[in-house]
Amino acid sequence: MANNSSMQLQVDKEKVTGGIKARRFVAYVVLIFFTILCLFWFYILFINATRTNSALKQGFTLIPGGNAWNNWSNLVHGTMPIWNGLFNSFIIAGLSAALSTYFSAVTAYAIHVYNFKLRNIFFTFVLMIMTIPTQVTALGFVRLVTNMKLEDNFIPLIIPAIAAPTVFFYMKQYMDSALPIEIVEAARIDGSGEIRTFNQIVLPILKPAIAVQMIFAFVASWNNYFTPALILHKDKLKTLPILIAQLRSADWLKFDMGQVYMMIAFSILPVIVVYLLLSRFIVQGIALGSVKG
Amino acid sequence: MKQQHKKSKVVSFNKWGYIFLIPFVVVYLVFSFVPLVSTIYYSFFEKYRVGVIEVGPNWIWFDNYKTLLTNGDLITYTTNTLVMWIIGFIPQLLVSLLLGSWFSDTRLRIKGSAFFKTVIYLPNLIMASAFAMLFFTLFSDGGPINAMLQSIGLQNPEVPYKWLQHVWSARGIVGFLNFLMWFGNTTILLMAGMMGIDPSLFEAAEVDGANATQVFWKITLPLLRPILVFVLITSLVGGIQMFDVPQILTNGTGDPMRSSMTLIMYLNKHLFSKNYGMAGALSVVLFIITGILSLLVYKVSTSKD
Numbered sequence: 001m002a003n004n005s006s007m008q009l010q011v012d013k014e015k016v017t018g019g020i021k022a023r024r025f026v027a028y029v030v031l032i033f034f035t036i037l038c039l040f041w042f043y044i045l046f047i048n049a050t051r052t053n054s055a056l057k058q059g060f061t062l063i064p065g066g067n068a069w070n071n072w073s074n075l076v077h078g079t080m081p082i083w084n085g086l087f088n089s090f091i092i093a094g095l096s097a098a099l100s101t102y103f104s105a106v107t108a109y110a111i112h113v114y115n116f117k118l119r120n121i122f123f124t125f126v127l128m129i130m131t132i133p134t135q136v137t138a139l140g141f142v143r144l145v146t147n148m149k150l151e152d153n154f155i156p157l158i159i160p161a162i163a164a165p166t167v168f169f170y171m172k173q174y175m176d177s178a179l180p181i182e183i184v185e186a187a188r189i190d191g192s193g194e195i196r197t198f199n200q201i202v203l204p205i206l207k208p209a210i211a212v213q214m215i216f217a218f219v220a221s222w223n224n225y226f227t228p229a230l231i232l233h234k235d236k237l238k239t240l241p242i243l244i245a246q247l248r249s250a251d252w253l254k255f256d257m258g259q260v261y262m263m264i265a266f267s268i269l270p271v272i273v274v275y276l277l278l279s280r281f282i283v284q285g286i287a288l289g290s291v292k293g
Numbered sequence: 294m295k296q297q298h299k300k301s302k303v304v305s306f307n308k309w310g311y312i313f314l315i316p317f318v319v320v321y322l323v324f325s326f327v328p329l330v331s332t333i334y335y336s337f338f339e340k341y342r343v344g345v346i347e348v349g350p351n352w353i354w355f356d357n358y359k360t361l362l363t364n365g366d367l368i369t370y371t372t373n374t375l376v377m378w379i380i381g382f383i384p385q386l387l388v389s390l391l392l393g394s395w396f397s398d399t400r401l402r403i404k405g406s407a408f409f410k411t412v413i414y415l416p417n418l419i420m421a422s423a424f425a426m427l428f429f430t431l432f433s434d435g436g437p438i439n440a441m442l443q444s445i446g447l448q449n450p451e452v453p454y455k456w457l458q459h460v461w462s463a464r465g466i467v468g469f470l471n472f473l474m475w476f477g478n479t480t481i482l483l484m485a486g487m488m489g490i491d492p493s494l495f496e497a498a499e500v501d502g503a504n505a506t507q508v509f510w511k512i513t514l515p516l517l518r519p520i521l522v523f524v525l526i527t528s529l530v531g532g533i534q535m536f537d538v539p540q541i542l543t544n545g546t547g548d549p550m551r552s553s554m555t556l557i558m559y560l561n562k563h564l565f566s567k568n569y570g571m572a573g574a575l576s577v578v579l580f581i582i583t584g585i586l587s588l589l590v591y592k593v594s595t596s597k598d
Contacts, residue, residue, distance in 0.1 A: 020400060023505065027395045027403060034392070035412045038473065044437055045427055060440040107317040114310025122314065127595070129325075131527060131587040133534045135557050136580040139335060139564060139572045140328025156324070163321035194309045223420040225537045226557070230564060241422040241537075248426055248541050260430060268423045275418055279411040286414065286481045 042272075049261040056257045071258040075266070078259065080243055081235055082266060088232075089222055089239045092154050096161035097217035101171075101210045103162040108171035109198055113184055123172075130165040135226060142230050152234050157227060167213050174209035212285035215278060219271055240267040329580070336573030342566065349570065357574035366559065367578070373464075373547070374555040377539070378532030380468025385476045386524070392476075393483035394509055399492070413477035421474065421537035428466055429542050432456040457543065460552040467539050467553055475531075479524055486520035487513055522593045530586050533579065536561065 048056060051065035075082060111123050134141075145156045179202065187197040203210070225241035232238050238246075247255075247263060275282065336357055340349035361367050392413070396406050403409070416424070432438050434453045442448040456462045490513065498508050514521075536557040539547065545562070547554025556579060563572035 019505075024401055024403070027401060031392070031395075031403070031409045034388070034476075035409060038412050038416055038477070041424075041427060041431070041473075044431060048430075048437070057435060059444070060437040103316045103320075106313050110310045110313035114307045114313070116307045116310035119310060124591075128587060128591045131530045131590050132580070132583050133530065134325075135534055135536070135560065136576045136583060137325055137328040137332050138560070139569060139576050140331035141324065142564060143331055143335070143569070144324070144328055160320060160324040163317045163325065168317070188306075194306070194312075198313075219418050223418075223422070223537075225420075225422045225540075226561070241420055244420070244422045244426050245541055248429060249544050257430065260426075264423050264427050264430075268419050271418050271420070272415070275411075275415060279414075280407070282418075283407070283410050283414055283481065286478060 045261055045265055049258065049265045051258055051261075053256045053258050056261075067258055068262075071256070071262040074256060075259045075262045080247070080263065081238070082240075082243065082263065084236050085238055085240045085243045086266075086270075088154070088237060089241075092157050092228070092239060093218045093221040095154075095158045096221040097214045099158065100161035100164045100167050100217040101213045104164050104167035104171045104213070105203065105206055105210065106198070107168045108175055109202060111172060112175040112179065113181060126165045126168060130169060138227070138230060141227075145231055150231075152232060152237055154237075156231055157221075157224075161217065161221070164217070167217060170213055171206065171209055174206065178209075179205055208281070211278075212281055215274065215282055216285070218274075222271060243267075332573050332576045332580075334573070335569045336577050338570050338573070340570045341568035353570070357570045358578075361571065361574045361578065367556075367575075369551065370554050370556050370559045373551075373553060374533060374535055377464050377467045377471065377535060377553065377555070378529065380464060381471030381475065382528055382532065385472045385479055385528075386521075388472075388476050389479035389483050389524075390514075392480045393487055394513060396480070396484045397487035398505075410477070410481060413480060415477070416474045417478050419474070421470075422541045424470060424474065425538040425541035428470060429457070432466060458549050460549055463543070463549060463553050467535075467542060470538050471532075471535070475528070479528070482524055483517065483520060486517050490516050519593055519596070523590065526586050526590050526593065530583055530590070533557075533583060533586075 043062075044060075047062065047064050049071060050068040051061075052067040052070070055065055055067070111119060141156070145151055145153075148156075150156050183201065183205070184197060187201050192201070223241065224239075225245065228239045229242050229245065232242060244264070244267060247260060337352060337354060338350040339353045339356065340347075340351075342348070392409075395401055395403055396410065430436055434455055438456070439448060439453045442454070443450045448454060454462075456466060494512055494516075495508060498512055503511065534557055535555045539553045539555055540558055540561070543553055545558065547558055556575070560572060560575050560579070563569075563575065
């Protein structure tokens with residue numbers, strides 16, 4: 001009887017490991033399918049960016065063409081101010097990311113370290129407005145920018161990044177886990193002023209969080225189309241997403257398609273390169289800020 | 294006595310809390326709160342332009358809201374937005390649950406899971422307008438997708454399928470792009486949630502002889518409910534903001550027959566034609582909807598489950 005049941009257990013165990021193998025196989029097949037589904041489009045994009053317009057009109061191939069350099073030089077010497085676009089996007093995204101992370105850390109520090117009267121009210125308020133989209137105040141924003149004579153200026157696209165509720169929330173979460181109040185108290189005993197304590201002692205501790213949020217803030221600003229399109233009208237000041245939209249609204253059939261693909265590749269390549277270099281930190285950072293800790 | 298002394302010292306530091314809040318509060322007031330108030334204010338005026346003639350501003354009370362709610366456009370564009378959101382969201386949720394449960398399953402031990410996570414998250418970082426432009430070229434009449442379908446004999450080369458001129462294929466492309474851009478993000482969120490579940494529950498289930506399917510439905514899913522609600526509402530708020538993809542794909546027309554025109558595209562149209570009264574009323578309606586959804590997110594993320 002005892003023998004029988006132990007044999008039964010043995011069989012069960014084999015069944016379970018066999019089941020796991022089958023499930024693992026299915027999992028790999030499905031994961032590879034989604035990997036291809038994600039990369040396929042970029043593969044076509046980069047292949048097509050290397051082909052001539054006439055070759056593109058004849059159909060599709062999986063082998064790169066030899067026209068990449070020509071497409072590139074046509075694009076650079078064409079009517080699209082792409083270097084301006086790249087420069088403008090870099091300035092706006094870079095400064096927004098820097099301001100957004102630094103001042104979100106400042107704001108989170110205020111909530112984390114000091115115990116003042118309006119602290120909880122402020123924290124609750126920021127959490128409540130966190131998911132209200134900026135588009136719903138776009139009308140008032142555009143009117144304000146016009147009245148301040150800041151149209152065709154980068155300031156209204158950079159300064160508002162200082163008040164970034166989601167970045168603030170991430171920083172607060174990070175401080176809860178990585179910034180014990182004793183460090184601040186020790187600095188005070190050593191005679192360090194509050195601002196100096198923050199800049200020289202707290203900021204280095206926050207480095208990992210700042211790095212992750214810098215990337216996210218940079219990418220969000222880099223990809224933003226809605227607001228810059230309302231503010232920037234001069235060709236020289238336009239960012240890459242506006243130029244892409246312009247490419248679409250032009251009579252595109254007259255276009256050299258090789259050049260169109262090259263332009264798309266040009267505008268997404270910086271983010272792809274940064275992502276491939278830093279993906280480990282980015283993927284880890286996604287879940288941390290968004291769900292309760 | 295000592296306690297008292299310590300307390301007063303703390304208070305003297307605490308004024309720094311307010312000082313550190315100044316940048317955020319000032320910027321928020323100037324660039325978010327003032328625009329919100331003036332948006333609401335504009336919604337009560339008749340102010341638009343016909344050619345070079347400016348009409349208004351005239352105070353017209355709630356007439357903009359009446360127009361907005363009765364002319365039928367709002368219903369059409371809300372429906373479009375929700376339909377395209379659902380086309381993307383349902384597969385996104387199913388795929389994310391599946392992949393998330395595989396990534397978090399310690400017995401399955403998926404090799405290269407870091408690689409897979411990196412790849413499926415990649416589309417989320419790609420400029421939505423560039424992605425939409427890419428899909429526009431890929432799905433154009435003589436584009437690579439039709440060429441591929443023709444080469445495997447699924448399409449007659451004489452009559453290429455016009456993807457963007459049929460309601461459901463146009464909406465489908467928008468929904469698919471939303472799915473592609475967001476399923477990696479949702480997978481990672483759900484995976485993090487699943488890894489937060491007490492492993493002893495899974496062990497107990499295993500001892501009781503539950504199989505993987507039962508464990509998923511009876512343990513993982515119920516315990517994941519708060520995160521699922523969070524994902525659902527934040528995705529819905531994101532869906533209401535849908536703009537870049539359909540705007541670029543349809544060049545702002547929302548064709549065919551305005552069937553892919555979203556709420557924010559509608560707002561954008563009013564902003565560009567300088568119809569500030571209607572833009573204001575629409576903004577206020579969107580503010581109320583997203584405000585309610587934001588409160589729900591707040592409730593979900595702060596509740597002790």
